[in-house]
Structures are given as C-alpha cells and as structure tokens.
Amino acid sequence: MNQLFKNMHWTSSLRNSRATLFISSHKSLKFCNFSKDHKDQGSWELMEGLFHCSANLVPLTPLRFLERAARFCRERTSLVYGSLEYKWGETHQRCLKLASSLSQLGISRGDVVATLSPNVPAMYELHFAVPMAGAIICTLNSRLDASMVSVLLEHSQAKILFVDYQLLEVARSALDLLCKRTSSKLPILVLIADSDSDSTIDTSSISYEYEMLLANGEKGFEIVRPKSEMDPISINYTSGTTSRPKGVIFSHRGAYLNSLATVLLFRMDLFPVYLWTVPMFHCNGWCLPWGVAAQFGTNICLRKVKPKDIFDNVTNYKVTHLGGAPTVLNMIVNSASFDRKPIDHKVLAMTGGSPPPPQIIAKMEELGFTVSHLYGLTETYGPGTFCVWKPEWDLLAPQERSRLKARQGIPHVGLDEIDIKDPETMESVPNDGKTMGEVMFRGNTVMSGYLRDLKATKEVFKDGWFHSGDLGVKHQDGYIEIKDRLKDIIISGGENISSVEVETVLYNHPAVLEAAVVARPDNHWGQTPCAFVELKEGYDDMDSQEIINFCRDHLPHYMAPKTVIFQDIPKTSTGKIQKYVLREKAKALGSIS
Amino acid sequence: MNQLFKNMHWTSSLRNSRATLFISSHKSLKFCNFSKDHKDQGSWELMEGLFHCSANLVPLTPLRFLERAARFCRERTSLVYGSLEYKWGETHQRCLKLASSLSQLGISRGDVVATLSPNVPAMYELHFAVPMAGAIICTLNSRLDASMVSVLLEHSQAKILFVDYQLLEVARSALDLLCKRTSSKLPILVLIADSDSDSTIDTSSISYEYEMLLANGEKGFEIVRPKSEMDPISINYTSGTTSRPKGVIFSHRGAYLNSLATVLLFRMDLFPVYLWTVPMFHCNGWCLPWGVAAQFGTNICLRKVKPKDIFDNVTNYKVTHLGGAPTVLNMIVNSASFDRKPIDHKVLAMTGGSPPPPQIIAKMEELGFTVSHLYGLTETYGPGTFCVWKPEWDLLAPQERSRLKARQGIPHVGLDEIDIKDPETMESVPNDGKTMGEVMFRGNTVMSGYLRDLKATKEVFKDGWFHSGDLGVKHQDGYIEIKDRLKDIIISGGENISSVEVETVLYNHPAVLEAAVVARPDNHWGQTPCAFVELKEGYDDMDSQEIINFCRDHLPHYMAPKTVIFQDIPKTSTGKIQKYVLREKAKALGSIS
Structure with a gap:
C-alpha cells in the first residue's frame, strides 16, 4: 500500500x-x-x-438494585435464615418501613447509624434501610470489646446502635463508658432479637426492638436519595490492630461500582445463591449485600460460621458462591468428616483477607469447591484485585495450579490502576517476580477518606496513589503477588524475608494446622523468623527442631525460623491472624543471642 | 417482643x-x-x-478496558478476521500508534473523526484509538448514500473520514457534494484497505492509507484522557427514516456504564468469543467493542453477515455470543441446510432492534442457539432492557416460552428506571398487560443529547424522562412488552391495532418468510391493517385471501389485514424493516372504500 x-x-x-x-x-x-x-x-x-x-x-447508588429486584423479581427468594424466608418484594417493603422508622426517629441525611451484629437478616436489611433514610451505615466488628465499641460510637457520632441480642451486654457497657466520658446524647439502642431470644433478655436501656420499630414504619416512605453520588453510604472501621482505628468512608458511587465489579469478579451469573460466611461488618461484606440484589440472588444468612452449617447450607440451597479468609477455608478443609457432605454442583469459594496457602486451596478443591482468590483492603471497598484464572492453566500440575492461584492477580474492572512501587521514589518495580515494592491503588473504588482524620487520609493518598501498606512483586504476566504486610516483613542480616513464604512451607508439613511467622529480635541478625504453629490432633509429640529442619530443607537457610512455638493462633473476628499479638510475644522472648 | x-x-x-x-x-x-x-x-x-x-x-471511561487487557492478557487473542489474528498486546499497541497518528494530524480534544466501514478490524481499533486521541468517533451507517454521508459529515464537522475500500466511491462523491456546498476544509480521507484490495483502487483524493498511517504513529503515545467523564466519546446518527438524522452523543461515563451493563445483560463470563454480526456503526456495536475488552474476550470480525459464515465461525472459534436484529435471526433459520453446521456448545444469540416473532426464537433454539432478547434505542447506547429468563419458565411449553421471551423485559443494571407512561399526563400505566403507553427511560446510560439540536433534545427529555417513541404495555410481573412504534400503530375505528401482533400471527403461516404490517387509509375506518409479505420459496401460488383468512382465524376480526401485498420487505442496513417505505406504498394504494 x-x-x-x-x-x-x-x-x-x-x-x-x-x-x-x-x-x-x-x-x-x-x-x-x-x-x-x-x-x-x-x-x-x-x-x-x-x-x-x-x-x-x-447519582450512581446501589439502592436502585433493591428497587429493581423488588419490581421484577418480587416473588423470588431474597433471604433465608433458618426457617425464615423472605421474597424480594418483602425485603423491599421491610427496608422501606425500616427507613421510614429511622426517619421518624429523626435520622436524616448524613447521620450515622451503627450496628453490632453477626450476619442475621437485620444486618442485610440495614445495608439498604439506613442509606434509604439518607444516613450512613457504620457496621462495627462484632468481636470488639465494650471499650472499643464506646470509642467508635463516640468517633462516628452514631445516633442509633442496632445490636444483636447476644451482644447486648457489650453494647450496654459501651454506652455506660460513653456516658461517663461525654455529655452528648447517647445513641438510641435498638435490639435485634432472634427466634430463641425472647424470654431471657434484660430490656433495660433498650429503646426499641427491631421488628417492632420496623412494623411502625410506612411502606410508602419516600427514599431520601443521595444528592450527589459522592455522598457517604457507609463507614467501616479498620481493625486497628496497632494504631487507633480509622473510619473508612465509602460513597454511593464507589459502592455501586464496587458492587458490579465484585459481581463480575465473582463471575456471578443472574440468580446466585450466596452463603454469608464473610461478615457483613467487614467492608460491608465485600459490597455483596448490594451486589446480590443487583443479580436477583438469594442470601443465605448464618449467625455462626461452622463447617457443618456450611456443608448443610451449600447442599440444601445449592449455594453458588461463598467467601472467606483463608482461615475459614482452613476450617473447612480440617473439618470432621461427619460434618461434611458431598458437593455435586459448582460452588465458587472466594478467598481473601490474607494470602491463601496453596495447600489449603488444593484441599478445598479436593472437597469439591472451586477456589478463586481476591485481594483488597477496607480502603478499597474489599475486593480490588482477583487472580483471573486462564483456561490454559488447567493443564498444569495441581501444585503449580495452586501456586498460581495463590497470587493476588489483576485489578477488577472498577479500578483504574494498580501498581507496585518504591514508596520513596514512586517508581514502578520491574515485572521480575522478585523486586518488592508497595502495592498501590488508583480508582473510583478507593475510599473517600478516613473519617475526621485528614492527616491520615493525606498520608495514605500521598502522590495521588492509595498506599496499601502491603509489599508485593509483579510477575512477568503482570499479576501481582503479595509477599507481606509492610509491617510483617522480617529483615534479617539486611535481607527481606517474607513471612508469607515461610508460612507456605510450614503448611506443607503434615503436622501443621495453622502457622504464623513474625520477627524476633536478634542481636546479630537484627531479626530472625519466629514461627507460631498450631498442630493437628495426634501430633502432640512434635518437636520444634523437626519443624525447623523441615523449613531448612525447603527454604534458603536464612529464611528458616530459628524459633518455633506451639500454640493456638490468635485471630480477629474476620479470621485474620493477629500478628501484632504474636509479634509482641516474640519480642517478649528477647533477643536470641 | x-x-x-x-x-x-x-x-x-x-x-x-x-x-x-x-x-x-x-x-x-x-x-x-x-x-x-x-x-x-x-x-x-x-x-x-x-x-x-x-x-x-x-473519570469513568472504557479506554481503561483496553489498557487492562493489554497489561494482563497480552498474549490472548483479541481479534480474528479471516487469516488475520491479533493479541491484546498488539491491539493496544496498534491503537496507541493510531491515536498518535491522529494527534500528529492535528486531531485533539473534542474533534470528530468519522468512519464509513463494515465490521473490519480497523473499525474495532478506531473505537479505542479515536477517543485515545481525545476525539469523538462518529460511525456512519455503511449503507448510506453519498448525499446523506455529505450531510452528516457537514453536520458533525468531521475532520477525518476513515473509509473502507468498498465504500470509497460513496465517500468520494460525498466529499464532492460537500465541496460544492461549503468553503470549510474537507475531511481528510483515510482508506481502509483489505487483503484483496490493492491493485484496483483509484487513490485520488485519498490522503492516507490506514496501515501506513498507523505505522507512522508512536507506541509511546500518551493518551489524551477525558477531562471529565461527561466528555463525549462518540456520535451515532439515528437512521433518520422520516425526519432529519440526529446525532446521538454518548459520554465516556455512559459508555463505561453501558459496556458493563451489557456484559452483565449478555451474561458474558470472562474470555467470551464474540461474533460481530451487529454492525459496529450501530450504537457503537451495543458498546461491545469496549465490553469485550473488559472481559478479555476475542472479537471475530466479519465483513458481511451470511449464514454460512456465521455457522463456520461459530463452530471454528467456539463463539459464545452473537447479536442481531430479528431479521438476522430470520436469515439464519431460513438458511440453506448445506450452509449450516451442528452446534454442540452454548451460543447465546442476543436479538434486539425490533420485537422478535416468537416463531423465529423457537426455530433458532431448534438449531442449537440460546436466544435472549434485549431492547433499546440509539439514545440508550443500544441495550437498555433485557428479557431476564426465570429458571421456572423452563418448564413451560415451547410456544409459551417463546411468547415470554419475545417480551422486552426489565431495565439493565446501568439504568435508573424505565416506565410506561401516558405521554400527556406522565402517569404510569397499570401492570395489566393491556394498557398501552410510551416507553420512557431514565438513567446514566441515556444519551447526553442530540448534536446541535437543542430543540429536539429538550423535546425528547420533556418532563425529565427520555421519551422513546415506542408504545408498550407492562405485564403483571413488571416486564414490559413493546407493542409498536408510536408511528407504526394502526388506528382502526378508534381501536389501536399493534402491527407487531398482526405480524406475529402472519409468521405462524407456513408460507411467510417475512411480514410487515402498516396502516392503509380507509374512508370508513380511518385506517386498516395492510400486510406486506415475503413468501418462502415454493409458495408462489399463495393468494392474499388465504393469508387474510388465516389472520381472521387467529385474531379479532378488526385486527386482520384487509390488504395483503406480496413483495420483498425493504430493510435498513441494521436489518430493521423500513416501515415508512411500506407506509408510503400503502398510502399510494389509496383508501379502500
């Protein structure tokens, strides 16, 4: 031419x-x-x-998802909880009435409504009803103690606290503490009861009961729609393991976009059946209270996450998707055989929250689950990346497949960019699978900021990128892999040791149920790896030297733990291992030499 | 409690x-x-x-989809056209270079770049490259004549026209016409050649050839990103059958949202294989040039849509999705048996553009396609609603299934609301499946307006809703069903007759290949239905009275056509029946009595 x-x-x-x-x-x-x-x-x-x-x-908002489900799938099951079952038409009506009641209680645009509850139906409804009243839902971690609850109620200025009957004592103590500290109006306490909770509850300081409050609302309530799609929809406090907790603000826009991105990342077709093994108080359940409504799915609520309940629900309701931290998967693969049921349909188990050991992925798949791996932080509305599985990888050996699947992968469609950068120079690391840098995000599904903490917000958005605090590498195919939390990395003789890599080797030992590796001070090396190991039943006579030797056989010498301590592994309510607790313990051991 | x-x-x-x-x-x-x-x-x-x-x-923009596919699926096939095959990395590089060349030609933010081409690879690349240069892509219908092309070039103020070698004469004549009318600079003509087009082309008035222009660009080009997500990304001229054509403006935001909504509506998993039977010049191919990139799919490009090519490509490349007007489906079901191939994997055929006769849906499914039905207009970025199939409907009789599937259904997840309203009072019609009203849309996937036609824009957005000009009903389950275009409805003795309903009955007659019903003036009744019928081979001796009698047997008497004319049915390039042509013809017949 x-x-x-x-x-x-x-x-x-x-x-x-x-x-x-x-x-x-x-x-x-x-x-x-x-x-x-x-x-x-x-x-x-x-x-x-x-x-x-x-x-x-x-304005983009996930509230439309519920209205759409109610209008076009009125008679489809929206939610199941034990013997309780709702249709989408009913869920919509209930949320409208609840929003109306909130409004009657004086709740209006921009107010904060807090919750302290496991995954019961009320938690699902509140994810719609609170923003439908124009307010902001603040879901507190149900494992927090009264002191922390009081701090977060004060910080969030919550006007109402919805509390599950099993957590009533915590809430009441929190209000007592709050009362002593402040002269401000205390939050109204609304009790979320349950079918078996009637008779034993001490009703003092409770203003309303959930069902009664709801019954009092009007189903013709006119939704207080966001004036701008940047209006806040929720506040999620990060677990605050080492520093004071931060209130991560989600917007209607971000929640809409992350709901759809998560649906796509979950490869969720229409009419999914979703088992609620991820707490809704955790990043608003990865935005799936909204996402499941967008796909006209069915929510299976669970008060407690136990292996038997998981298998029963998965088989009874033909669950298509569930999620959980690797520790939840670990609980499933180590469950008693009499708690299990054979799975004869496709169940996608999405895991995230910390890097899943490849062994756990492999064992889950042996049980009949398809495991997929996602990664994100509270600051990224939960899921931000996922390990997209390429069909050609099906041909690889199982071990290689699990290794690939343990990578954090690629950004979902709602994000603009992710990168791994040197946080000092802001230069991208090469795609060599080796050079570590900090994982950074950019896009509309990154939080609006930390509530009343401008300094921390500015810090974490330095240079126009969200700094995750996670350390990772980029592989040749562009997939990222997290090596460690910035604060979990062990620096020994000037070498970075990824605690995750040492843990992966530990999981290969037949006696190891769970493992966590942290830094122990060392006069010579600065730090050395210290492994905490929870043993499987029947391995009580295991000795630490055998574990150390096993690691030396499978790792460069300097990466093998110098200390192994057998004990139960402490975890947060979302199943994350509390490394800071272990780090304190390792520090208390003193320097090795 | x-x-x-x-x-x-x-x-x-x-x-x-x-x-x-x-x-x-x-x-x-x-x-x-x-x-x-x-x-x-x-x-x-x-x-x-x-x-x-x-x-x-x-800013939300579909341009990120290409960058993401190139970064994480560099080696996956992006596009196939005959023996030509590209990977996502190559497609990205080519688009960057093309954008760079456009920029070197002086194209900048807000400029319009027009195309006149069938679904060849250049059309796919231009959907990214033009907005990557900051410009607006204006894809002209490839069936337009020179006169209309010149009008649209003038109206859009296009700076460049990319033209397929087979349409070069039309383009050249259009420029000649334009030259006579205006003293403005004429658009630069860029030739899109093809593997067999070398020797015979008259190169006069051509400034560049596509591949050479592209080769001249720099792959390090820095994308001119939208300053606001409301920046225009494309202009689509509506076919303008009866009135002057209108330039429908799409924004980056709307294109992003409709791409994802269409992916969800198509139930498109990762790695789809999409056969390009819908012209990309038609609502930007229902936003799927962008959507397929978002899902890391493979685009199978086709210069011409012929049954043999469809079957060959579907089986060769394991096509997962294709789209087309009902006339395209009709062409498939009436194809010669030697053009067909058995289909042994799931192929979703999405149909839209006009209501599909249930018989065609049934026959497509007999051939092995799964048919799904969507509805929308150019003003709604293409797909706006879809007929969500409820699993329980699988148990219904085939005829009932096709009838349900022929409904236009429910809004996709990117829209805020659809409704059917009395355009005078703006009141919603009841969900009775009978009361007709005008279909109206509201949401972020409704166009930004008609280019340089404020009056028409205001008119169509009257009362804060987009007025579609389509007449429909709402069924009890909330699903909508289009009964007719506002201008196609036949009013006989004060009764509304839906031309679509009469056509549906006609398609049940074994001799009927295609049918279209319009109004014929009638001194007594005002109007009566006049049917134009294209007969299948072997039915040449069919007489009109038999068709009329058949309709009387299956319809209320007043709805049966009083006139039947056997002839080929005129269609637009997108397969829409040109009812205005038939209406003129019926009018020319004069009044019946």
Whole structure:
C-alpha cells in the first residue's frame, strides 16, 4: 500500500475544543447548565445539544438494585435464615418501613447509624434501610470489646446502635463508658432479637426492638436519595490492630461500582445463591449485600460460621458462591468428616483477607469447591484485585495450579490502576517476580477518606496513589503477588524475608494446622523468623527442631525460623491472624543471642 | 417482643448534615476541594476526612478496558478476521500508534473523526484509538448514500473520514457534494484497505492509507484522557427514516456504564468469543467493542453477515455470543441446510432492534442457539432492557416460552428506571398487560443529547424522562412488552391495532418468510391493517385471501389485514424493516372504500 501514503499535512490547523461537565444531583425536571471552559472557546458550538437532567444523569447508588429486584423479581427468594424466608418484594417493603422508622426517629441525611451484629437478616436489611433514610451505615466488628465499641460510637457520632441480642451486654457497657466520658446524647439502642431470644433478655436501656420499630414504619416512605453520588453510604472501621482505628468512608458511587465489579469478579451469573460466611461488618461484606440484589440472588444468612452449617447450607440451597479468609477455608478443609457432605454442583469459594496457602486451596478443591482468590483492603471497598484464572492453566500440575492461584492477580474492572512501587521514589518495580515494592491503588473504588482524620487520609493518598501498606512483586504476566504486610516483613542480616513464604512451607508439613511467622529480635541478625504453629490432633509429640529442619530443607537457610512455638493462633473476628499479638510475644522472648 | 417496644422519642433533635460533591477531572496529584452547601452547615464536620484526588476519583471511561487487557492478557487473542489474528498486546499497541497518528494530524480534544466501514478490524481499533486521541468517533451507517454521508459529515464537522475500500466511491462523491456546498476544509480521507484490495483502487483524493498511517504513529503515545467523564466519546446518527438524522452523543461515563451493563445483560463470563454480526456503526456495536475488552474476550470480525459464515465461525472459534436484529435471526433459520453446521456448545444469540416473532426464537433454539432478547434505542447506547429468563419458565411449553421471551423485559443494571407512561399526563400505566403507553427511560446510560439540536433534545427529555417513541404495555410481573412504534400503530375505528401482533400471527403461516404490517387509509375506518409479505420459496401460488383468512382465524376480526401485498420487505442496513417505505406504498394504494 506504499503508493497510497502521502506526506503528512494539516497538522495544526484544527481547532481545539473541549467541554468540562460536572456531575451533581439533578432531581428536578429542569435542564441544568454545564460548565464551560472560557479559556478555550474555539469550537464550543460543537457541543451544542448536550443537556443533562434527571433523564440522563442520576447519582450512581446501589439502592436502585433493591428497587429493581423488588419490581421484577418480587416473588423470588431474597433471604433465608433458618426457617425464615423472605421474597424480594418483602425485603423491599421491610427496608422501606425500616427507613421510614429511622426517619421518624429523626435520622436524616448524613447521620450515622451503627450496628453490632453477626450476619442475621437485620444486618442485610440495614445495608439498604439506613442509606434509604439518607444516613450512613457504620457496621462495627462484632468481636470488639465494650471499650472499643464506646470509642467508635463516640468517633462516628452514631445516633442509633442496632445490636444483636447476644451482644447486648457489650453494647450496654459501651454506652455506660460513653456516658461517663461525654455529655452528648447517647445513641438510641435498638435490639435485634432472634427466634430463641425472647424470654431471657434484660430490656433495660433498650429503646426499641427491631421488628417492632420496623412494623411502625410506612411502606410508602419516600427514599431520601443521595444528592450527589459522592455522598457517604457507609463507614467501616479498620481493625486497628496497632494504631487507633480509622473510619473508612465509602460513597454511593464507589459502592455501586464496587458492587458490579465484585459481581463480575465473582463471575456471578443472574440468580446466585450466596452463603454469608464473610461478615457483613467487614467492608460491608465485600459490597455483596448490594451486589446480590443487583443479580436477583438469594442470601443465605448464618449467625455462626461452622463447617457443618456450611456443608448443610451449600447442599440444601445449592449455594453458588461463598467467601472467606483463608482461615475459614482452613476450617473447612480440617473439618470432621461427619460434618461434611458431598458437593455435586459448582460452588465458587472466594478467598481473601490474607494470602491463601496453596495447600489449603488444593484441599478445598479436593472437597469439591472451586477456589478463586481476591485481594483488597477496607480502603478499597474489599475486593480490588482477583487472580483471573486462564483456561490454559488447567493443564498444569495441581501444585503449580495452586501456586498460581495463590497470587493476588489483576485489578477488577472498577479500578483504574494498580501498581507496585518504591514508596520513596514512586517508581514502578520491574515485572521480575522478585523486586518488592508497595502495592498501590488508583480508582473510583478507593475510599473517600478516613473519617475526621485528614492527616491520615493525606498520608495514605500521598502522590495521588492509595498506599496499601502491603509489599508485593509483579510477575512477568503482570499479576501481582503479595509477599507481606509492610509491617510483617522480617529483615534479617539486611535481607527481606517474607513471612508469607515461610508460612507456605510450614503448611506443607503434615503436622501443621495453622502457622504464623513474625520477627524476633536478634542481636546479630537484627531479626530472625519466629514461627507460631498450631498442630493437628495426634501430633502432640512434635518437636520444634523437626519443624525447623523441615523449613531448612525447603527454604534458603536464612529464611528458616530459628524459633518455633506451639500454640493456638490468635485471630480477629474476620479470621485474620493477629500478628501484632504474636509479634509482641516474640519480642517478649528477647533477643536470641 | 411487644414488651420491648417503647414510645417514639428524640424525633427532631438530630442535626441535618450533607455534602455535595462534584466530580470533575483530577489528573494532578494535588488534593482538590469539595463543594460545601452553605445553607446547611449543621454537622459539616462529620465529613472531615473526605478527600478526592487522583487516587480515588477518576473519570469513568472504557479506554481503561483496553489498557487492562493489554497489561494482563497480552498474549490472548483479541481479534480474528479471516487469516488475520491479533493479541491484546498488539491491539493496544496498534491503537496507541493510531491515536498518535491522529494527534500528529492535528486531531485533539473534542474533534470528530468519522468512519464509513463494515465490521473490519480497523473499525474495532478506531473505537479505542479515536477517543485515545481525545476525539469523538462518529460511525456512519455503511449503507448510506453519498448525499446523506455529505450531510452528516457537514453536520458533525468531521475532520477525518476513515473509509473502507468498498465504500470509497460513496465517500468520494460525498466529499464532492460537500465541496460544492461549503468553503470549510474537507475531511481528510483515510482508506481502509483489505487483503484483496490493492491493485484496483483509484487513490485520488485519498490522503492516507490506514496501515501506513498507523505505522507512522508512536507506541509511546500518551493518551489524551477525558477531562471529565461527561466528555463525549462518540456520535451515532439515528437512521433518520422520516425526519432529519440526529446525532446521538454518548459520554465516556455512559459508555463505561453501558459496556458493563451489557456484559452483565449478555451474561458474558470472562474470555467470551464474540461474533460481530451487529454492525459496529450501530450504537457503537451495543458498546461491545469496549465490553469485550473488559472481559478479555476475542472479537471475530466479519465483513458481511451470511449464514454460512456465521455457522463456520461459530463452530471454528467456539463463539459464545452473537447479536442481531430479528431479521438476522430470520436469515439464519431460513438458511440453506448445506450452509449450516451442528452446534454442540452454548451460543447465546442476543436479538434486539425490533420485537422478535416468537416463531423465529423457537426455530433458532431448534438449531442449537440460546436466544435472549434485549431492547433499546440509539439514545440508550443500544441495550437498555433485557428479557431476564426465570429458571421456572423452563418448564413451560415451547410456544409459551417463546411468547415470554419475545417480551422486552426489565431495565439493565446501568439504568435508573424505565416506565410506561401516558405521554400527556406522565402517569404510569397499570401492570395489566393491556394498557398501552410510551416507553420512557431514565438513567446514566441515556444519551447526553442530540448534536446541535437543542430543540429536539429538550423535546425528547420533556418532563425529565427520555421519551422513546415506542408504545408498550407492562405485564403483571413488571416486564414490559413493546407493542409498536408510536408511528407504526394502526388506528382502526378508534381501536389501536399493534402491527407487531398482526405480524406475529402472519409468521405462524407456513408460507411467510417475512411480514410487515402498516396502516392503509380507509374512508370508513380511518385506517386498516395492510400486510406486506415475503413468501418462502415454493409458495408462489399463495393468494392474499388465504393469508387474510388465516389472520381472521387467529385474531379479532378488526385486527386482520384487509390488504395483503406480496413483495420483498425493504430493510435498513441494521436489518430493521423500513416501515415508512411500506407506509408510503400503502398510502399510494389509496383508501379502500
């Protein structure tokens, strides 16, 4: 085609034109103006005809998912909890009535409503009802003690606290503490009862009971819609293991986008059946209270996550998806055989929260689950990356498959970019699978900020990227792999040792049920790896030297633990191993030499 | 739980707080301010900590899909066209180079670049490369004549026209016409050649050839990203059958959202194989040039849509999805048996553009396709609703299944609302399956407006809803069903007759290949139905009275056609039946009595 090529011409005669438009809320039927860049009016007329009004520009919000499910799948099952079952029409009505009651209680735009509850139906409903009243849902971790609950209630300025009957004492003590500290109005306490909770409850300081409060609402309630899609929808406090807890703010826009991205990442077809093994108080259940509604699915609620209940529900309701930290998977693979049931349909188990040992993935798959791996932080609305499985990998050996699957993978479709960078120079690390850097995120599914902590917000958004605090590498195919939390890395004789890599080897030892590796001070090396190991039943006579030798056989010498301590592994309510507890313990052991 | 219920209290003491935030572009690393509503400062401090910068607020754009596919699926096949095959890494590089060349030609933010081409690889690449240069892609219908092309080039002020070698004469004539009318600079003509097009092409007035232009670009080109997500990404001219054509403007935001909504609506898992039977010039191929990239799929490009090619490609490449107007499906079901191949994997055929006769759906499924039905308009970025199939419907009789499947269904997840309303009163019609009203849309996947036609834009957005011009009913389950275009409805003796319903009966007659029903003037009744029928081979001796009698047997008497004319049915390039042509013909017949 060479003969067709002509000289370049007409390179700079074109006029430059642009339009800058703002998105805000447009509830009225009036046409609204758009902003015009006065510096650059060249061919502004090009854009004539553009108009934005309620017909074509509305704030993104996951609240629409519920309304859509109620309208078009009114008679499909929305939620199952023991013998209780709701349809989407009912769930919608209940949420409207609850929102109405909240409104009658004075809750309005921007107020915070807190919860302290396991995954009971009320938790699901509150994820819609609270924002439907214009308010912000703040789901507190159900394992917190009264002191921490009181701190978070004060920090969030929550006006109402919904509390499960089993956590009533914690809530009451928290209010007592709060009362002593502040003269502000205390949050209203609303009790979430359960079928077996009637008779024994001490009702003092309780203002309302959930079902009664709900019954009092009006089903014709007009939803308080977000004025802007950037309006906050929820606050999630990070576990705050080492520092003071931070209130991560999610927006309606981010929640909408992360719900859809998570649905796609879960490869969730229409009508999924989702088993609630991830706490809804954890990153709003990875945005899936909203996502399941978007796909007209069925939510199977669980008060407690036990292997028998998982197998029973998975087989009874033909569960299609469940999620959980690797420790939840570990609980499943180490369950008693009489608790198990054969699984004869596809169940996708999404794991995240910490890097899953490849062995656990392999064992889950032997039990009939398909494991997929995601990664994210509270600050990224939960899921941010996932390990996309390429069909050609099916042909690899099982061990190789599990190794690939343990990588954190690639950003979901709602994120703009992820990268691994040197946090000092902000330069990207090479795709060599070796050079470590900090995992950084950019995109609309990154939090709006930390509530009332501008300093921490600015710090974590330094240089226009969200700094995750996780250390990882980039592989040749672009997939990322987390090597450690920044604060969990062990530096021994100037070498970085990934605690995750040492743990992976430990899991290969037949006696090891769970393992966690932290740094122990060392006069010579600075730090050395110290392994905490929980043994399987029947291995009580295991000695630490055997474990150390096993690690030396499978790791470079300097990476093998110098100390092995047999004990139960402490965990957070979301199943994350509490490394800071172990680190304290290792520190208390003193320096080795 | 009655005893727990207390009196309502504390109803209005809560402070009202809100935040209004604007989304605009944030390329810099600086933190940007948010707008504050000064009328309402009650508990503004609640929001302290909120910050928006490039880490957490970026313009939504489908351009990221390509970058993500290139980064993480570099070696996966992006596109196949005959013997040509590209990987995602190559497609990305080619688009960057093409964008660079456009930029070198002087194309910048807000400029319009037009195309006149069938579904060849260049069309796919231009859907990314043009917006990557900051410009707006305007894909002209490849069946337009020179006169209309010249009108649209003038109206869009296109700076460049990419033209397929087979359409070169049309383009050249259009430029000649344009030259006579205007003193403005003519668009640069870029030739899209093909493997067999070398020798015969007259190169006069061609400035560049596509591959040479592309080769001249730099792969390190820095993408001109949208400053705001509301920046236009494309212009699609509606077919303009009866009125002057309108340039429908899509935004980056809408394109991003509709791409994901369409992926979900197509129930498209990762790695789909998409056969391009829907023209990319038609609503930007239902946003799937972008959507397929989002799911790391493979695009199978086709210059012409012929049954043999469809069957060959479907079986060769294990196509998972294809789309087309009902006439495309009709072509498949009426194909010669020697053109067919047995289909032994799941192929989802999405049909839209006009209501599919249930018989065609049934026959497609006999051939091994799974048919799903969507509905939308150019103004809704293509797909807007889809007929969600409920699993329990599998048990119904085939005829009943096809009837349900022929309904237009429910809004996809990117829309805010659809409704059927009386356009005068704006009241919703009841869910009775009978009362007709106009289908109206609201949401972020409704166009930004008609280019340089403020009047038409305002008209179609009257009362804050997009007025589709389609007439439909709402069924009891909330699903909508289109009965007719507003202008296609036949009013006979004061009764509305849906031309679609009469056509559905006609398709049940064994001799009927295709049918279209329009109004014929009638002195007594005002109008009566006039059927145009294309007969199948071997039915040449069919007489019109038999068709009329057949209709009378299956329809209320007044709905049966009074006139039947045997002839080929005229269609647009997208397979839509040109009813206005038939209406003119029926009018020319004169009044019946």
